[in-house]
Amino acid sequence: MTPNLDKHVRPDEVGHFHIQPMEPTLRRHWVWGPVRYTSWQNLTQADGSPGTFRSLWLWRLQLYYGTSKCDPTRTTWMNTGQLDAPPTPGYVMTTLRSEMWACRIRSVPPNAAVWNGMGGA
Numbered sequence: 001m002t003p004n005l006d007k008h009v010r011p012d013e014v015g016h017f018h019i020q021p022m023e024p025t026l027r028r029h030w031v032w033g034p035v036r037y038t039s040w041q042n043l044t045q046a047d048g049s050p051g052t053f054r055s056l057w058l059w060r061l062q063l064y065y066g067t068s069k070c071d072p073t074r075t076t077w078m079n080t081g082q083l084d085a086p087p088t089p090g091y092v093m094t095t096l097r098s099e100m101w102a103c104r105i106r107s108v109p110p111n112a113a114v115w116n117g118m119g120g121a
Helices: 072-079
Strands: 017-020 025-032 033-043 051-057 062-067 091-094 100-107
Touching: 072 091
Parallel strands: none
Antiparallel strands: 017 091, 025 033, 033 051, 051 062, 062 100
């Protein structure tokens, strides 16, 4: 039985999720004063081609962009059997436009070495 990756999504989000077996990992991370850069590896797009994801912090402003990003909530749901299927190992990736290019204001940058679904790193 295949997990229902579109469970609890808005109509504009349908079809923007896929599963990849390997965990996204840090590729590069550096800090220079108030600037912080993080890039990720082991990412795939829905068609199986390699994906990219990068995050840039400047003080409290965070910009991130790429072609594939892990959805930590949906990954937890899939791994615990909450997507209408038995627990399935792997990572749920998203290609939602709002997740591929975003700008946020954050109070404190999280620890990039800790897995958190990529959004905060």
